[in-house]
Amino acid sequence: MSSRQVESGRDAVGLWTKRCYFAGRAVMDSALRPFDLGSTQWYVLYQLAHEGPTRQRDLVERLQIERATMSGIVATLLRKGLVDQVPDRTDQRQKLLQLTAAGTKLWGELPDLTFIREAAFDGIDAADIATAVRVLQTATGRLENLLQKGADV
Structure with missing residues (x-):
């Protein structure tokens, strides 16, 4: 298949989804680098803060x-003193994560990352975005169903 066919056919959806994801992730990592945080660490802190x-x-x-x-991400956040890990009250075997005072302070100092979404999607027609979301949701659901069926892929 020629590169021109990939850029305009069904394969292009996967190609551009992956490229967009990685570009957004790179911008996010760049914004978080001064705070010694990676994007997945940020997502954990986001969850705990919200x-x-x-x-x-x-x-x-x-x-x-x-x-x-x-486990590696949590170990890093524990070492940095940003989260605490305590046994869950209802199931002592489970680990509950919570922000420390230092984690809460850092969260308040982090940049607002909505600029990434704005840079990527501002000016794109809402109907086009809705179509893209619908297509990706459908494709994701189909692939997840395939996995659940235990398909030999």
């Missing part, structure tokens, strides 16, 4: 990352 104490297991599901990856 939703309060959260089970580590729930963050794994919410952020769609591996448990081992989450």
